[in-house]
Amino acid sequence: MTHPTTNSAPEKITTMTNEPNNKLSNALWRIYQRPERPVAWTQGGNLPWNDPDFSERMLREHLDQAHGAASRVEQERLLQIDWLWAKLDLQPGMHICDLTCGPGLYAVELARRGCIITGIDFAPAAITYARALAEQEGVADRCTFIEQDIRTVHLPAHEFDAVLLLYGQLAIFPKAEAEQLLAKSVELLKPGGAFAIELLNQNRVDKTDSRWWFTDHTGLWGDTPFLHLGERFWDDDAALSTERFYIIHLETNQMTEIHLCDQTYAISTMSNMMQQAGFATADAYPRWDGVPLYDADEWVVYVAQTGRG
Numbered sequence: 616m617t618h619p620t621t622n623s624a625p626e627k628i629t630t631m632t633n634e635p636n637n638k639l640s641n642a643l644w645r646i647y648q649r650p651e652r653p654v655a656w657t658q659g660g661n662l663p664w665n666d667p668d669f670s671e672r673m674l675r676e677h678l679d680q681a682h683g684a685a686s687r688v689e690q691e692r693l694l695q696i697d698w699l700w701a702k703l704d705l706q707p708g709m710h711i712c713d714l715t716c717g718p719g720l721y722a723v724e725l726a727r728r729g730c731i732i733t734g735i736d737f738a739p740a741a742i743t744y745a746r747a748l749a750e751q752e753g754v755a756d757r758c759t760f761i762e763q764d765i766r767t768v769h770l771p772a773h774e775f776d777a778v779l780l781l782y783g784q785l786a787i788f789p790k791a792e793a794e795q796l797l798a799k800s801v802e803l804l805k806p807g808g809a810f811a812i813e814l815l816n817q818n819r820v821d822k823t824d825s826r827w828w829f830t831d832h833t834g835l836w837g838d839t840p841f842l843h844l845g846e847r848f849w850d851d852d853a854a855l856s857t858e859r860f861y862i863i864h865l866e867t868n869q870m871t872e873i874h875l876c877d878q879t880y881a882i883s884t885m886s887n888m889m890q891q892a893g894f895a896t897a898d899a900y901p902r903w904d905g906v907p908l909y910d911a912d913e914w915v916v917y918v919a920q921t922g923r924g
């Protein structure tokens with residue numbers, strides 16, 4: 616028996632319905648009809664950190680000491696904090712703003728060392744945890760945690776001795792927003808204040824396209840059986856990767872689509888951007904300046920300073 620073959624895929628879904636039995640079919644059609652390459656930042660560009668359920672699941676990853684994917688494990692974190700303490704010349708009593716503070720693991724340690732902390736993050740479970748951790752460590756009076764988007768949060772100008780933006784989050788914003796965040800950091804700092812930011816090393820980033828899939832019943836993407844389908848696209852001209860995830864929840868046939876963008880920067884580009892934003896100096900430290908982190912090779916830490924006025 617021969618099977619008729621065709622090279623032309625149907626262009627349109629003829630019947631799309633919300634009936635539960637058709638949800639899976641609709642989801643599969645959506646995948647089938649996806650644009651070949653997603654256009655960066657047209658459908659979000661960040662993980663849904665601020666979704667309450669996702670944020671609860673992500674918190675487990677932050678605290679998991681078996682890996683450092685969401686927050687680095689404690690031993691490495693303390694080495695980083697020692698390095699930042701020396702390099703930024705931090706002192707007890709200084710005011711520090713931790714942008715994208717997550718569950719406050721850096722912030723609370725800095726408060727334990729005597730600093731006065733303002734931590735900003737828009738993940739609800741992370742902020743709840745950070746507040747509880749500060750209480751537990753007896754430093755709640757030195758910590759303020761604010762659940763807000765770092766792009767829109769309003770903070771007093773020239774209040775901080777240091778601003779931190781750790782673990783790569785600047786990269787998930789389009790360049791214009793990244794520039795605004797750098798300028799905002801300048802504005803937050805006192806004259807002579809220090810800024811530390813950590814970004815992926817552009818030379819080390821995977822510059823290939825790839826696809827993958829897996830199934831699970833627990834983890835970041837859900838706590839009931841799901842199928843995760845992922846694709847990664849590297850745009851060489853823009854030096855940016857866009858990942859597109861489809862997660863099909865098998866018990867409900869609901870599908871979630873997430874796009875995650877990661878803008879990479881050459882060291883010279885980022886140093887220029889920091890000077891354009893108003894920093895007087897900007898130094899780059901590839902490989903975390905030798906701090907022994909398991910993935911240190913992948914990162915560059917920049918330390919910048921505002922002028923003394």
Ligand SMILES: C[S@@+](CC[C@H](N)C(=O)[O-])C[C@H]1O[C@@H](n2cnc3c(N)ncnc32)[C@H](O)[C@@H]1O
Nearest residue numbers: 664685686715716717736737738764765781782
């Ligand atoms: C990889 S985690 C790092 C957290 C923390 N810096 C650490 O290393 O433990 C990134 C954090 O950035 C936060 N985040 C991402 N985009 C944000 C935004 N626009 N406003 C506030 N927080 C954001 C997420 O909620 C998450 O807690």
